[in-house]
Amino acid sequence: IIDESDQVFVSNVLLERVLRSGKEIYQNGHTPYFVFAVYKPGLFKREDHAASVDGIWERYVQRIHGMIRNREFDALLIDVWTPLPMMPPGSDYTVTGRELLDRYYEKEGMLPVSAANRLGGGTFAIEVWRPKQGDIVAGAAAAGE
Numbered sequence: 001i002i003d004e005s006d007q008v009f010v011s012n013v014l015l016e017r018v019l020r021s022g023k024e025i026y027q028n029g030h031t032p033y034f035v036f037a038v039y040k041p042g043l044f045k046r047e048d049h050a051a052s053v054d055g056i057w058e059r060y061v062q063r064i065h066g067m068i069r070n071r072e073f074d075a076l077l078i079d080v081w082t083p084l085p086m087m088p089p090g091s092d093y094t095v096t097g098r099e100l101l102d103r104y105y106e107k108e109g110m111l112p113v114s115a116a117n118r119l120g121g122g123t124f125a126i127e128v129w130r131p132k133q134g135d136i137v138a139g140a141a142a143a144g145e
Contacts, residue, residue, distance in 0.1 A: 001111075001128065005074035007067070011082040013113055013124045026064060027085070054088060061085045061093075068100040071131035076105060079126050104136060105129040 002008050002017050009026045010018055018025055049055045064085050067073055078084075084097020108130045112123040 001075050001077060007073045009064070009067075009073050009076045009078070009084075011077060011079045011124070011126060013079060013115075013126070014077055027082070057085075057088060058091075058093075061087055065095065065097060065100055068097065068104055071104055073105075073129075073131070076101065076129040077111065077126050078129070079124050101129060104132055106132050 002010065002014065002021055002023070005023075008018065008023060012027070015025060050059075068076075068084075084101060086096050087093045106129065108128040111126040111128050113126050115122045115124055
């Protein structure tokens with residue numbers, strides 16, 4: 001799926017595969033913690049909002065959400081531990097990545113990924129999401145967009 005996709009958003013479990021493919025990485029496993037930078041010491045605060053942690057994070061969220069809205073990802077391969085980005089606490093923008101995913105993509109199935117190199121082995125259950133085809137009818141979920 002990764003090889004056949006131009007744009008793919010993946011769980012950190014699959015990052016090594018994306019890295020080997022040379023495709024863009026949209027989250028690195030630590031990315032979800034960036035939102036907690038809202039609780040930063042004064043040393044990291046900036047007068048210029050665009051150069052601040054908050055400004056950088058807002059642009060990242062808007063970019064990923066825009067790509068989901070425009071169905072630019074050929075696939076999203078995510079697990080329960082891969083949150084889609086959201087704005088920091090206190091933001092007026094309240095749409096979640098999951099709301100957008102449910103609106104613009106459909107879950108195609110589950111893909112078991114072997115965790116043989118992990119202590120205890122097992123598998124990770126990866127959800128495969130593909131863009132919905134055709135027009136998306138406006139509704140209540142779009143109100144916050």
